[in-house]
Amino acid sequence: MKMTLLAGAMALLAGTGAAEAASEADYKAAYAAAEAANKEAGALRNQWTTTASTLAASKKAADAGDFDAALAQAREAEALAKASIFQATSEKERWKDLEIR
Secondary structure, three states: OHHHHHHHHHHHHHHOOOOOOOOHHHHHHHHHHHHHHHHHHHHOOOOOHHHHHHHHHHHHHHHOOOHHHHHHHHHHHHHHHHHHHHHHHHHHHHHHHHOOO
């Protein structure tokens, strides 16, 4: 149930976007938000490798001038980082429910 909810939240975050072309400023704001979320995940010691590769793909697309793709990748990276934060915080206490008593 939680994984379905998590997948739905990630799809919602990744799917939110404007219909018009993305600007460099849009990309930079989204990239900064993704980096901040990834840094928070790192502080929780739960960074996902997929987040780092998605951030790299976002930067590569921006360097090529494709800000639509860069923005989409940055938003996906932020969603992944937020999902890893959710995982870290929810599993902090949930593991106790699995302990044999």
